[in-house]
Amino acid sequence: MAGFLGELVLNNDVKVLVASRVGSSLINIMKSGNMQSREAALKALNQISSCDPSAKILIEAGILAPLVNDLFAVGPNLLPTRLKEISATILASVVNSGEDFYSISFGPDHQTLVSEDIVRNLLHLISNTGPAIECKLLQVLVGLTTSPTTVLSVVSAIKSSGATISLVQFIEAPQKDLRLASIKLLQNLSPHMGQELTDALRGSVGQLGSLIKVISENTGISEEQAAAVGLLAELPERDLGLTRQLLDEGAFVMVISRVIAIRQREIRGNRFITPFLEGLVKIVARVTYVLAEEPDAIALCRDYNLAALFIDLLQSNGLDNVQMVSATALENLSIESKNLTKLPEVPPPSFCASMFSCFSKQPVISGLCRLHRGICSLKETFCLYEGQAVPKLVGLLDHTNVNVVEAALAALSTLIDDGVDIEQGVAILVEAEGVKPILDVLLEKRTETLRRRAVWAVERLLRTDDIACEVSADQNLSTALVDAFQHGDYRTRQTAERALKHVDKIPNFSGIFQNLG
Template identity: 25%
Template sequence: MKENGAFQLLLLFLTETNMKNRTAALNLLYTLSKDSPEELMEQLGEYHLNNIVNIVSSSTSEGEKAAAVGILNNLPVGNKKATDVLKKSNLLPILISIISSSESTSTPTTSWLMENIAGIFIHFTVPSDKKLQLLSAELGVIPLLVKLLSSGSLVAKCRAATSLAQLSQNSLALRKSRKSRWTCMPHSAEAFCEVHDGYCIVKSTFCLVKAGAICPLIKILEGEEREADEAVLDALATLLQDEIWESGSNYIARMSVSKAIIKVLESGNAKAQEKALWILERIFRIEEHRTQYGESTQVVLIDLAQKGDPRLKSTVAKVLVQLELLQDQSGYF
């Protein structure tokens, strides 16, 4: 179908007045675009992008909206040209309005719509574009992302965690240092963030701590479904960057992250286990945490050392050395 010009043909239906025909075309476009995001980008000029945004804004059909948002979500992340068009068309406020007014009762179509909106937020929170991140935060995206961590489907939770991780990558650089003499006005004690050791405001520094995102992130890891593990761990890892690893470790340890980490080490895939071990190694650099949580993690660590993915061998060994269950000079490395 793609070779025979299906994209161009289907795009003609975007201005079709018959909703049934238009929705059928959108659903087919969505399916084709999942496999060919680059080709989709070639075919979707500003005119067609604006038509799709108009459908999202004006359609009375939730299914039609979901398919339209899904097509936009399938555009390559990081494509500045497409994102600029979507920004100019005011897509972000439209999506925020949809998600803010959505009812708590969820149908499969509603879930699909929320998943696709969460996917679009990833496009608007790429860490390389702080101005775009700031626009998203000022419009109120962050509280909605945190809400999705608790109320969305697993796909929506995963995508929300990805956006929060992208935003949080810049929090350290954006926070106002308490040592700075160049502040125009005094900050309230409530704005002080113990992790970033400075003053954080959600709309300007994208701080996960101040956004209240840490507990719902950890709760996802404690669940039985594992598909969101990597995205959640990426978000938590932003609180353990080199400059703040100690304060970040203290904070997430206090949030009882160890139980969640054990769950991932027991049941997660190798990539998630690797990320979990990286976090655990940072937490266990602090003696207090080794004493408090070391014993509860021993069994799963030894099991991983014996039966886990060979690629995890050196990382597991590091943590075992921290717990004095393996000598540093051991041939295990």
């Protein structure tokens, strides 16, 4: 009967029925039968475990312990490779059913699938078996690293066993399913061990090149490409060595062309297009984090007018991550603007001017940037004012996603930062109707980070008398500043104190000034 079940094609409802009626019996045969019976039971369990509800029934029936035993067994009970592959397939199915394997124990020692020795044994098998079993076991780890409750245990075991490099090497596997499983696993690991993966990819073996090759395949957007982009996107953005290598391998040019093709609808959308685009934009944004150290990064931004691209991406309604990353990239570019602005050369005074003060009037130079007092453009110096980005950033300040608001406010804050003409920066914000939205961010108190940024920006705005006069009459704004003065972190309290001085609203609370000292 077990053999017969293994040969049938069952729909999901029947799989659940079979699992609930005879799942325990099949597991018992798998544990104690002869090799022929075990094979029949494994094939039947493989058939019914491919549906999440039936997989959960099998977990409750105790399938984990015999599966793990079959995979790790040595000596007379060793399963032949073809049956180990079936066991690995069943384990991959049950792990991807969505259960919390951190709390499901099995065996006499009450281990879990994320116990360190279990994960270490899985890693050992992955490095010492054939591609088919390796692929299924990598899928097991993909399932375990998808859950926030189990991923950290897997990360810990990988780090302690030194398995990072061996996992990264699978990126070059010729088998597509094996390569996909490894890239998905590394993508899940990247938020938790980004620097270790970066160091491994930056080696001279060629895995980074293989990853770029996957992304550059012109075959629509596959799951493998989306995972590869997601992996690269999560790696530390300030790692200069990785960015340098991506520049050398032409990765940024390829990624930029992909972003543009999606924006122009030359690449047709499918279920992977959103994570693919989000990852691509994050990869391109890497280059804006190293502008001060890497002249080639500045050249790339100029050659491909990346500031204009990021301004265009601000309008990707419904794609919060794209808008957030684009605003942050514009912040990075804008910070560099003051270093790239070409200051005008003032001719030396003539002989008459040096002798007679009436001839010493300086010439008026037209066409200079109000903000940076030099020759600016969006393409060459990444000036947000010249690029007319300010109204678009202001438009994001009432976004429902606080991360987008924070990124937009940070970009706008570069207009009133040290090193630029702050008075003109405030005027630019006034013209873009940006002052009230910034004040509203302070009033809403959505997160501590937003409050800190808003207090900083408001203090700069209040240096303008007209704005200070208007704010001083608004009791709600004064109360918000007093609240920041009392309850913010040390730097926020100092900034709030300066802001309150601008509007003559310093509260006389006993002990506050002593605490600030």
